[in-house]
Amino acid sequence: MTYNNYWDKRYWQQKIWKYGKLLLIWQESVTDNGLWQLFFPGCGPKDLPAEQQFNPLTCSDKLHWKEKAVDKLLHRNSMLKLPAVKKDLFCGWQRFTPFETDVLARLAQVPAGRVISYGELADWAGYPRAARAVGRLMAKNPFPLFYPCHRVIQASGRLGNFGGGKDLKRRLLENEGVAFSSPEKISPKSRLEETLKLP
DNA sequence: CCGAGGGCTTGTT
DNA sequence: GAACAAGCCCTCG
Numbered sequence: 001m002t003y004n005n006y007w008d009k010r011y012w013q014q015k016i017w018k019y020g021k022l023l024l025i026w027q028e029s030v031t032d033n034g035l036w037q038l039f040f041p042g043c044g045p046k047d048l049p050a051e052q053q054f055n056p057l058t059c060s061d062k063l064h065w066k067e068k069a070v071d072k073l074l075h076r077n078s079m080l081k082l083p084a085v086k087k088d089l090f091c092g093w094q095r096f097t098p099f100e101t102d103v104l105a106r107l108a109q110v111p112a113g114r115v116i117s118y119g120e121l122a123d124w125a126g127y128p129r130a131a132r133a134v135g136r137l138m139a140k141n142p143f144p145l146f147y148p149c150h151r152v153i154q155a156s157g158r159l160g161n162f163g164g165g166k167d168l169k170r171r172l173l174e175n176e177g178v179a180f181s182s183p184e185k186i187s188p189k190s191r192l193e194e195t196l197k198l199p
Numbered sequence: 200c201c202g203a204g205g206g207c208t209t210g211t212t
Numbered sequence: 213g214a215a216c217a218a219g220c221c222c223t224c225g
Contacts, residue, residue: 099210118219122209131219133210139218154219161218169218201225208220 006045010036013054013067017041017074019168024070026054026063027091034066034091037142040164074145090143100137102126110151112176114192117155131155139163151176157185 013024020041027036037044056064066089087093096104106125110116116124118138119131127133138149144163150172154160162169170183179187188194 097211122219127209129207129220130209132208132217133219135218136209136211136216137218141218149218152218155221159218163218203225204223206220206222209217212214212216 007049007052011052011054011059012045012048015071015074019171022074023048024054026059026067028059028063029091032091032094033060033063034089035070035143036090036092038144038146040144040168042165043163090146092142099125099127099130099133103134103137104141104147107147107149107152110148110192112148112151113178113190114195115151115153115173115178115186115190116192118152118160119155120193121152135161153186157181157188159184159186 009027009029011026011028013026015022015024022041023039023044024035025037025039025044027033039045054067056067059067069086069089093101103121103125106121110121117131118134119129122128122130122134125134134152138152139161141147141149141163144150150162150164150169152160159166159169170180173186174180178190181187
């Protein structure tokens with residue numbers, strides 16, 4: 001049974017996580033294998049083909065190793081020590097445009113406990129005034145948490161939108177030690193700009 | 200000091 | 213080329 005669609009060489013897996021049940025999509029391919037996509041609770045494909053469930057016993061050793069590494073990162077609070085993004089755990093890099101690659105690379109450098117605005121991130125990546133395009137990219141970010149789009153907020157200090165819901169965005173940031181002046185507004189102290197001088 | 204509204208901007212499909 | 217979109221900034225009230 002071979003698929004000529006999304007599920008071709010892809011396998012789904014659910015993981016219990018601190019804030020709910022995550023959905024992971026793995027890709028098993030000779031040329032390119034690893035985590036294809038990560039979905040927050042309540043997001044992602046609705047029906048999951050039973051025969052495409054991830055099976056650590058039948059998948060390749062390489063993929064099995066990557067699955068264990070990802071599991072480790074998700075379970076401890078070790079997401080906090082990002083930007084230690086290990087690109088080799090993920091796959092499907094060819095799907096990104098140069099703009100997207102540049103922005104994601106910068107995003108990976110935003111440390112836990114700090115936030116950056118969509119506009120600042122655009123600037124920082126070398127695309128001034130592309131704030132809205134950055135928002136679009138964050139919305140389809142296949143590797144949330146690892147590429148911490150939850151640390152990207154509005155210039156006003158408000159949270160901005162989030163695929164997993166604003167509540168989750170707030171909780172993630174609180175957990176990382178970000179300071180709020182109100183439930184909706186983030187204190188300027190937690191902005192990356194306050195710490196670094198953006199080159 | 201907000202908040203709503205309008206016009207402007209960008210990269211992607 | 214047109215229509216988007218997890219934005220931004222300025223202007224009012």
